[in-house]
Amino acid sequence: MIMDLIKERALEKSPFCVGLDLIMDQIPTEITKGFEKKSDMLFAYAKEAIDISREYAACYKVQIACYEAEGLDGMKAYSDILSYIRSLDEIVIGDVKRGDIGSTAGLYAKGHFTGDFESDIVTLSPYMGKDAISPYFKYFEKGKGAFVLGKTSNEGSLDFQDLRIGNETLYERVLNKIKEWSKELDVQSEYSPIGAVVGVNEAKELKRLKETTKGIYLLIPGYGAQGASIEDIRELIYENKNGVVNVSRGYTAGLSDSSDFRKELKERAQRLSKELIGCIK
Numbered sequence: 022m023i024m025d026l027i028k029e030r031a032l033e034k035s036p037f038c039v040g041l042d043l044i045m046d047q048i049p050t051e052i053t054k055g056f057e058k059k060s061d062m063l064f065a066y067a068k069e070a071i072d073i074s075r076e077y078a079a080c081y082k083v084q085i086a087c088y089e090a091e092g093l094d095g096m097k098a099y100s101d102i103l104s105y106i107r108s109l110d111e112i113v114i115g116d117v118k119r120g121d122i123g124s125t126a127g128l129y130a131k132g133h134f135t136g137d138f139e140s141d142i143v144t145l146s147p148y149m150g151k152d153a154i155s156p157y158f159k160y161f162e163k164g165k166g167a168f169v170l171g172k173t174s175n176e177g178s179l180d181f182q183d184l185r186i187g188n189e190t191l192y193e194r195v196l197n198k199i200k201e202w203s204k205e206l207d208v209q210s211e212y213s214p215i216g217a218v219v220g221v222n223e224a225k226e227l228k229r230l231k232e233t234t235k236g237i238y239l240l241i242p243g244y245g246a247q248g249a250s251i252e253d254i255r256e257l258i259y260e261n262k263n264g265v266v267n268v269s270r271g272y273t274a275g276l277s278d279s280s281d282f283r284k285e286l287k288e289r290a291q292r293l294s295k296e297l298i299g300c301i302k
């Protein structure tokens with residue numbers, strides 16, 4: 022199953038999930054000067070970032086917002102980037118953060134697990150409950166998966182996710198629901214295809230979080246630009262080796278405009294994977 026495959030790649034290479042949040046005005050001129058269309062510039066930059074990080078990364082996460090913001094041209098790049106990653110037999114997460122009533126959730130599932138925008142895993146919001154998530158289940162039988170937002174990395178995660186319901190917080194309720202839904206799937210592997218997004222930035226009780234997330238495979242955001250600490254991430258996943266760590270801006274933003282950007286990407290990928298491998302090994 023897909024989460025076991027990510028775990029395998031994380032142990033083999035490192036738990037670095039390369040975040041492809043590519044912004045037009047951050048693309049080095051060295052690349053943009055060679056193309057006229059935005060879609061070609063975005064794809065060419067993504068290809069460099071992918072090719073350079075392949076030997077170090079467990080998987081890739083492509084943030085749809087960056088491409089949606091550029092209209093049809095951007096969405097062409099989104100589609101090309103997903104298929105390029107899949108053609109390399111690497112794992113790609115479509116960071117689409119969907120969550121809607123059953124009938125439309127089914128269409129989102131079709132839209133992001135088949136066709137032009139096919140990815141291996143999508144990110145989902147649990148706010149609308151089980152019928153916003155269950156339409157994705159039939160694709161899980163075909164090897165797809167989802168990371169459901171549990172505890173997010175932003176400050177606003179305190180607004181709702183930390184609210185107490187009896188003796189648990191709302192995000193703990195979500196994490197426990199993920200375990201419940203996972204039991205309903207006929208999972209033959211170590212990890213269910215339903216994973217969780219869990220950040221450590223605003224998480225105060227790491228020991229408790231580690232206990233609640235035991236048995237769930239995690240996508241951990243917030244390292245790099247958002248300041249999550251490596252010690253906290255290590256505390257969360259060292260024992261169970263159950264997570265990958267996304268770094269987006271810390272890998273692709275703010276590079277040189279000259280051809281030096283390739284050297285910088287390589288150095289960043291090497292450094293990040295070295296730092297992150299210490300979280301599981």
Ligand SMILES: O=C(O)c1cc(=O)[nH]c(=O)n1[C@@H]1O[C@H](COP(=O)(O)O)[C@@H](O)[C@H]1O
Nearest residue numbers: 084173174220242245246247268269270271
């Ligand atoms: O789902 C995510 O990936 C995500 C969850 C979360 O809690 N916080 C978070 O920053 N992210 C994503 O991580 C990316 C930002 O990563 P950095 O640039 O490394 O901070 C964006 O694509 C966010 O949508």
